[in-house]
Amino acid sequence: MSLTRPLPGEYAEGYATYIAEAGEGDVLALLQGQMGEVAALFAGLSETQGAFRYAPGKWSLKDLLLHLSDAERIFAYRCLRIGRGDATPMPGFEEDAYAAAAQADARTVADLLADFRAVRTASLTLFRGLPDGAWGNQGTTNHRAITARCIPYIALGHAAHHLTVIRERYLPALK
Numbered sequence: 809m810s811l812t813r814p815l816p817g818e819y820a821e822g823y824a825t826y827i828a829e830a831g832e833g834d835v836l837a838l839l840q841g842q843m844g845e846v847a848a849l850f851a852g853l854s855e856t857q858g859a860f861r862y863a864p865g866k867w868s869l870k871d872l873l874l875h876l877s878d879a880e881r882i883f884a885y886r887c888l889r890i891g892r893g894d895a896t897p898m899p900g901f902e903e904d905a906y907a908a909a910a911q912a913d914a915r916t917v918a919d920l921l922a923d924f925r926a927v928r929t930a931s932l933t934l935f936r937g938l939p940d941g942a943w944g945n946q947g948t949t950n951h952r953a954i955t956a957r958c959i960p961y962i963a964l965g966h967a968a969h970h971l972t973v974i975r976e977r978y979l980p981a982l983k
Contacts, residue, residue, distance in 0.1 A: 811835050811943060811957050819962070820952035826965030827958065829972075835960045836935055842967055843928045846876070849974065850921045858917040862977045867907055869978055872970055873920045874912040875903060877927045880963050884931040887959040890947035891938045900950030935960050 811834075814827060831838060850858075850873055858870045867875065882901055889898065912920060943957035 811960060814955060814958040814961060818946075818953075818955040819958040820950070820954065822952075823954075823958065823962050823965075826969060827961045829965035829968040830961040831964070831968070835964055836932060839928065839932055839935070839960060839964050842964060842971075843925060845971065846873075846924055846928075846967065847921060849971065850917055850924075853917050855917060857982055858920075859913050860978060860982060862981045868913055869974065870912040870915065870917065870920055871907050871910070872974060872978075873917070873924060874910050874915070875907055876967050876970060877920070877924045878906050878910065879903070879966055880924075880927045880931055883959050883963045883966070884927075884934055886947065886949050886954075887931075887938070887956050888934060890945050890954070890956040890959070891934075891942035893942075893945055895947055897948040897951070931960075931963060 813830075813832075813835075816824070819827065850869070853869060858873075859868045861868050886898055889896070938956065943955065945956045946953055947956070948954070
């Protein structure tokens with residue numbers, strides 16, 4: 809199986825940035841590699857660093873890591889439903905409400921990282937197991953049409969976006 813980059817019209821314009829940030833190449837291999845990138849970035853953080861927020865009202869690094877897991881779970885669920893031909897519209901989700909309810913700072917960095925690895929591994933298993941014909945299936949999320957093949961690219965680009973924010977805003981302030 810080889811997924812090709814989705815075309816405009818297969819996804820809402822709001823996802824264009826994530827799809828662009830997914831980069832070029834085999835999206836499943838890139839997702840696998842990104843798991844190591846996330847692990848390398850977070851594994852070296854102390855608990856104090858994990859609770860760091862670069863500004864008042866911003867998420868902690870632990871919040872961000874759990875957000876990556878939460879969003880990926882939702883992306884994978886959407887891909888499963890669309891890939892199986894379920895055309896039932898799916899709602900969006902409010903990321904700030906999820907972050908507040910999750911209480912990530914009460915968990916250890918190691919636990920949150922293990923959670924991310926488990927979620928990413930499960931996503932890759934799902935993506936690798938979808939039949940080739942399922943990738944063109946169309947569904948609706950947050951009142952907008954999307955094909956199944958967009959979702960691995962969105963997951964990759966979403967995580968890449970947050971990794972850039974971490975490198976630009978969080979890590980410099982930790983030094």
